[in-house]
Structure formats: C-alpha cells, structure tokens
Amino acid sequence: MQFVRKYAYRALKLLTLRRPERLWVHSCVALLIILGLLGATNYINRNIIERQLIAETGIKNTQAQITYAQEILLIAERMTSGSITSAGPIKKAVAQFERTYAMTVSSTSWTDAQNAHYFGPTDPLHTQVIAYAGLASRLGAASPVQYAGLTRQLNDLYATRGLGNGLHAAAALMEREARADAVRLSDWQRNVLFVSAFALLAEAIFIFVPTHLAVQSTIRKLHHQTKTLRDSQGELRAMNRKLEQIAHQDPLTGLPNRTQLATYLRRMNRREKSIGLVVLYVGLDNFKAVNNSAGHDFGDGLLIAVGQALQNCVDDDNIVARVGGDEFVIVSHEPAQVMIERIRASLADPFEIKSRRIPIYASIGYLTLTTNTQDPINIIADASIAVQTAKHLGENKTLQFQRSLRDDVENMRTLQAELADAIRKGDIEPWFQPQIRLCDGQLHGAEVLARWRHPTRGLLTPDRFIPAAERAGLVVDMDHSIWRAAMAHAVLWQREDLWRPCISLNAAPDTISDPHLIERLLLEMQRSGLQVDQIIIEVLETTLINGADDMAAINIDGLSECGISLELDDFGTGYASLAKLTQLPLDGIKLDRSLVAPLPEARADSIVRAILALASELGLQVIAEGIEESIQAQHLNERGCAIGQGYGYAKPMPAEEFRVWLKAHAKVPLFLAPPVVQISASP
Template identity: 30%
Template sequence: MAEMAVSDTLIRLPNRPGFDERLPHLIDAQTGADRCAAVMMLDLDRFKNVNDKYGHPAGDRVLVEVGKRVAALLRECETVARLGGDEFAVILRKLDCPGQASATAERIIDAVCRPIMLREGEVSVGTSIGITIFPDNEGSSDELMKCADLALGEAKRAGKGCYRFYDPAMQEEVSRKHAMAEELERAFDEDQIKVYLQPILLLETGAVTFAESLVRWDDGTPGPLAAGEFIDVIDEFQLAPRLEHAVFSQVFGMVKQWHHDGIDYPVVTLNLSAADLRSSKFCERIIAAVEKHELRADMFALEILETALFERGAETVENNIRRLSDLGFRIMLDNFGVGHASLTHLTCLPADYVKVDKSLIACIQPKDAGETIPGAVLKLAKGLGINTIAEGVENERHLSWLMSMNCDYAQGYFFHAPIPLKTFDLYLRGGVFASSEREGLAQYRLTNS
C-alpha cells in the first residue's frame, strides 16, 4: 500500500508524492558537493489531439510509451516521475556541468517526438522542457519546482519542442505580468481598452472597403499600447472574455448605429485568436452578439492567423472556421506567407481573402518582378480565385509594385494609421474619409461595394 501511494499505477513510475519524497534527498546530497544536479519539468505537446481523436485509453498508452522512452535515457542514479496529466519530472544527478543537462534534454525531445504506433494508428507528440540547476539555483523543493516550471513556460512560449534553463529574470517577468494583469482589470473597469480602425483600400478605385479593428490600451498617457504589448497577459490570466466583450460591444454597437443611420460604412474585420477558434462555444458567442445588435454575419470579416492552424486543437480550429463561414462571416487568412500554411489549407478552408504579411511587403524592391515570395503568394491566391490584401504598405514603391501585380486590396501607414473608433465615425458622417497628409494621395470615398 505504501508503494502504491508514491507510484503512478498507470505507467509504474513515481507519482507526484513519490517525486516530492525524493527531491529533498537530492538537495541534501548535493549540498557542499562539487558536482551539480538538475530538475526538469516536461509537458507533452499535441497530447490533447490524441485524446480528442482516439480517446483517453489511447492517450494512456502514449503516456506509458513516453515514460518508457524517458526512463531508458536516464542513469540508475536518476529519476523520472509522472506528476499528473501529461506532465513529467526528471531528477538528474552527478552532473559535471549544465551542458550535460542540455544533452539529456535534447535526447528526451528527440525520443519523445518519434512516432508512436497504437492500434488506432500512428501518432506523434512532442515535449517542452524547463530545467533548473542545483546548487546554482538554491532553495527548497517547492522553489526548485517553481523555477523549473517557469523555465517550462518559457520553453512553451518559444514554440514548444525545445528546452529552457531557469533564469532569475523569468521571475521578474512573472511579477511584471501579474502587475500588468491587475492594471488590465482596472483598464476594463474604466473603459480604457479601445477599438481603433485601420482602412483597407480597394486598389482599383481607392475606396475604403474594409476596416480592420485593432485593440489599444488607452490610459490617457501619450501613445496608447498596441495589443501586442499585452495580449500575452490577456491570454495567460484568462482575461480574454473581458477583451472579447469590450471589442464586441464597441464594434457591433458602432456598426449598428451606422446601419440605423443609413451611413455608408466598410466591412469591419475582427481578429480572432487561436484560443477563440479552439473554443467549442465561440461560434455561438459571436453570432449571439451579432444578432443581439440586430446585425448580420455577412457585415463582418474574421481575420485568422495562419499559425492558429498548427497549434493544439487544429481539427477543432478548422471545423470552427468552416462553421463561421457557413454562418455568413467572410474569412481572411492573416499574416500569410510567414508560417506553415500551404496550398492544402487554401484549397480546403473557406478562405475568402489572403492577407500577405507586412514583413514580405517590406522586402519589395523597385526591380522586383513576380519572382518573389510576395509575388508567389499573390499568384497562388489569384489562381485559386481568392482575393488578396497586402499589409504594411508604407510607401509609393510598395503601392506601385502591388498594383503591377494586380493585388486587390492594401492597408498600411502610407494610406492611414489606425484611427480611434469615434474619430472614424466622424469621418464617415462627414461623407469623406480623411485626406492623407502624404503628397499625391487623394481623398478616399467610403463604399460598401
């Protein structure tokens, strides 16, 4: 009975209590020793996909195989334990230098990512690893585990399938994020989270046909913060529902007013996160919000980062994209050309528009013809009958090249910076969009066409 209390009955390795029992002995043994030791925390990547597709019994067999593979790489004096779920921990002992921990981490990553054969079929998972070195990072068992966990979080943010060593700066980053999360809570309470709109022009006529909604944190100080500076905190501290409510209420409320007042207005685009698309309830939430404001789905376009197609829950993401399209929303595949999206995704998903990433547009040179990456993306989309939008148009050179390539739409600071929603409303009600300060650019009339 005592053995069962400290062992994982599924994969016959130490469990969390068993690991916690062994870790203090490691600390005592290393105190004053010339050599170092390491504590690793492992979290499996893409494991949820196995459970979702084949069921939990298949997932259990994957855990057993992963446990065997990791244990086979360790020396007799070292330990691997299953902490729970798809989390494992490893104790490495008698290390001459941290580089030995790096080598072991690389071997573990390579071993775990090898395909696993199940009765249901072949599956592939991966692992991310956080490492803390003792006695470089001294402390209690709980403190060492906390350090390894912080390093694990950093590894997962770095793109998964990699390892990271604990650094004291990680704790400073955690403190910064906690402070920012508290400030964001107040920002939502005080309506400091604002929607800005950036015009997207139809290049053939110069008409502003779309407007991308962008989030800004405007606390009254000069220069509001762009979403990229705080979106990781929104996700990590489960503030996404508050952000969603703020964006939906501002955008749908304004479009409802424009529609009621009979004003010509562009199709407003909304940026969706991978978390939105992984949620089984998101489709219901967004269509409920649209209908609450007496609007229709076809009045809006949804921008989807191509990276969302490759994160965990990719099958759910693709199903939700199809459902949103069926509901009437226009679908834009955002930042295309810098990730891993392929011809398969363009042909299988209901993409109405492809947005060529601004990093590709920035590389355009006057002598460039179509034999460039952005040129290839434009030709590919055109060949499939998908409308093209260029992001990050900053100068006349970009514009001329895009027009020579028959790109359909463009947006960027060459035309206009993102505009506060209320200011955009004033431009619409004036009947004429704000004229550009750049020489040679005319005013742009708004249209729904």
C-alpha cells in the same frame, strides 16, 4: 382503539428487545410489579387484621352482654325469692348491660336483619330488657309477686323471644367471620407467594435470559470480528503497501510522482548533497494533438515510452519523476548540457506505439542548485516557469531559469488579475485602421484592433496583454467586448452618413472554437443594427491546424452559412496547408507584412505573385498588410492585389480620431505619394 394497539405494540417490542442497552426497561417493569405486590399485600393484611380485631371486640362485647343479661335474670330471681332486697345490684347489672349494649351496637359484625331485630327502632329486645330491668330497680321494696312478674318477662325476653339465642348467634357469626378472614388472609398470602414467584420467573425470562442472549450474541460478534480482522490483516498490509505506492508513484508510468520528487530533494538537502544538482523540467510539445488524432490509448503508450526513455538517461542515484500530464522532471548530478543532449537524443526518433510511429518533441527548462536549503516546491516551480517560457518561444526549445522569468510570471499574473476588471469597465477599446482599394484609392473597410488604456502602464498593444488573456481564459469575453464597442461606433458613423461601415474583426483561436460563437455574434449584430455583409471575421492560420472536423471548422462553416465573410490572417507566416484553403469557406487572405515589406525585390515578388495566382484560382480576395510606400501599393496593384492597409495610408486610430479621419477621407480617393527624390547640386 388503534392508538391503544399502536402503543401496546411499541411497549411489547420494547420489552422483547435483546439488546443490552434496553434491559434496564425490563428491570424497571419487574421492580414496579414487585413493589405493587408488596403494597397490595400490606394493604390487605392490614385490612384483614382490622376486621379480625373488630370481630374479636364484637365477640367479647356479645359474650359480656350475655353474661350481664344472665346476671340481670339471676338478680331478678333472687329479688323474687327475697334474698336480695336492694335495687343496687340490679342497677349495676343494668348499667353494665347498657354499656355492652352500646358497644354491641357499634359492632360491624351484625347483619341487617339482626340489627333490625335486636337493635332496631321498633321496640327492640335490648330496649325491652333494659326497660323491665329498670322497672325492677325502681320497685325497691315491692312484693315478691311483682318481682316474679318482671322475672317472667325477662326470662321470656331472654329465652323465648330469642335474646340469648341472638347474642349467641351473633358471637358465632363473628367467630365464623374471623375464621373466614383468617382463611382469606392465608389464601392471599399463598397467592402473593405465587405471584412473587411468577414475577421472579418473569424477571429471569425478560431480564436475565435476554442479558444472557445479548452477551452471547455480542461474544459471537466479537469472535467473528476478531476472525475477520485476523483474516483481513494481510489484506490491510497489502492495501497499505498499495496506498504507499499510489502516494509516491505515478500509476501510469510507474515513475515517482511529485510527492516522491519533493521527498528526494529534501533528502538531498539534509545530506548536504544538493549543491550542483541539475533539475530539468521536460514538457512534451503538442501532446494534446497526439491524443486528439491518435487517441488516448496511444497517448498513454507514448507517455510510458517517453518515461522509460528518460529513465534510461540517468543513473540509479538520480531520479526521473512524472509531475503532470505530459511533464517530467529529471534530477541528475551530471552537467546540464550533457543531460540536455542525452534527452534530445532519446527523443529524436519517433516512438513505435501499437505498430504506429509517433514523433514527439519536448521543451526543456532547467536550473542548477547552488545551496542545500532551497525548498523543493520552489525548485520545481522555478523549473516549471522555465519550461513554460520555453514553450512560448516555440517547439523543441531549451531555457535556463533566471530570476527575471519569475518576475515575468508574477507580472503576468498581475496583468491577468487586472484584465478582468479592464474588460468589464471597457478599458480595452477598439482602434480602427483603414483598408484602401488599390485600384481607385477608395475606402474599402477598417480592421478593428485592440488597445488597452492601462491606468499605470499606459497604452498597451495586443502583444502585451493577449497572452495574459489567453492564460486567464478571458480572450473570448475580450473579443466580444471589443466587437460590441466597434459595432456601436460603426453604427453611429453610418447614422451620420460618414460611411457605410465594413469592419474586420479579429477572432482569437479560443473565440473561433467557442461553441456559442455564432449565437453571440448574431445577437450582437442584431442589437447594433449592422448587416451580415458589413462584418468580416479574421482568423489566424494556427486556428486551422486541428483539422476540418473540430469546433473551429464547424463555426467557420456556420458563419459562412450566415453570410458573414471570413479571411485568413497573416497568411504566409504559419503552417496551414493549401488543402485548408480548399476545404474551408474562406472569402479572402491577408498577406503578412513580412512578405510585403521587401517588395519590389525579385524573391519577394515571386512569392507574392504565386500567392496572388493561387488566390485568384480559388476566388479569394487578397488584402496586403504593412504598406508604407507608394511603390509597394503600385506593385501589388499591378500583380492583382485588391486591398491594402498600412502606415502609408493611416495608423490604427481610436474611435474619435478615426471619425475625424472619415470626415476627411471616407469619400475621397486616397493614394500614396511617390517618394521625393532629392538631387544635390554639383559643386
């Protein structure tokens, strides 16, 4: 029942839909109804006509039978009176009566009672009439008395026993049935007309009315949409102007963007005005530090102010575009040096942003166009290469683009692509340089340095591939790969009882700032079997410039809490403030070789003594790098420096070579021999 209700509801819903695409369903339903009515009308008309034909035939047969029955009676009376003496007439009348009798029997108009009375199997009236009539035809020349008896019998059958009345009643019944069929036919035709009218009305309701409503609704929607489109035409124009502005203008500074800059350069090419154009790529130095320290609102304000200052450096015929976060491009017809001096002057004074004065410096890469066919994308890319190279040279630098710079960039990209495979394959390996206690010459530890055995370029030192690793974001994985290998070698030497290792691991700024540094390092130490007192982490001064609350400082505190010693590498060459030495849990500092090399000169000695005194006050151990002569080792020892390393003791060595060195020197004091003074003989 639920199934029937479900589909009945769906059918009703389908029929009551007003959408034009559903009106064909209504048309099909109406067509089926009309076809059904036509079929039913045809069937009923044919049936009634057939019944009328049967009734008409029955009436004719009944009337004929009455006529032949009366003819038999008439012939029988004449034979009684002797006017007819031959049996031929009565035989003919009997034959006709029998024929009509057979036809009457086949009529379907008789009732069951009439059939039983007149045509039934138990001595029916028709049979008796035929029997008496047949007897009369066989008497031949019988006496009139015999014919009179038969005539009385036939009259009795016809009049008294009801043959005549029955035949008349059957005819009347057939006439009534014929009239009733005619009435039924008329009623059916009237009903068909009524149903057809109802179907046409239903078709109008379910087809034409929904069509009208659907068309009216569609027209109203079209009018509404037309009005909406007409009303929004102005908004679309405004939006198109805004999109056009967004597509060609920097939303923060209002300056042209990279797309508009490329369009400008193409226009200059088409007008053949590109020759002599100077393209200057200006990149702000340490802008990220401004965002981190002052906030992004100040950073955005600074960018707007710098963009306005650079805009004031050019005429209306030239263009200043912002092409990156802190990068601008100036295209000018004036000489490059004039524009560079003007840009430097515009950025010389600090910018006042929200009552706060913020100084900013910029690196500049530039080139001068020599043809009218250079691709704008390549022009901008070349200038970008120049400014990036200038940034690597230091702050506030200027560099002109040369083809060799592009070659260097391509070489760097190739090196970056090869570096990932090298780290995975272990081609970047740890080398070891001994660290000696200056007081007794005993082995203190070893610094782990990176070397890359490149298949085509040979042995590469860190200055050749570390920049590529930093740009490719691989320096963290590279450091951990070197550390794991160094720990594995150190554990082998400890198992061979060559030396209880103490290794210093260099950590790049990105590695120290890695949020997962401590977890990874402790896991690698656990797997190797080394203890925390056998590992020293060396960090650069440049790592500490972001303050004590950044990720690097957090990791340094965490490493110290784990018992791992930390040393500040290349001290004296960077710009770490003395406050950092007191704020961070450092265990030692390493004097850069540039401070050790001039010893024992007085000026260098003064600097070294000051650093050693400061370290002593802070409880920091000092390791001197770059010791090559015994006088340097002796001088540092006398001033209180504890540890030294350098070519005078040993150069960095691969693991197998360092193993041999350990066998010879790990348990034997090592001192540098004084230089041999050669005295020439006097002539």
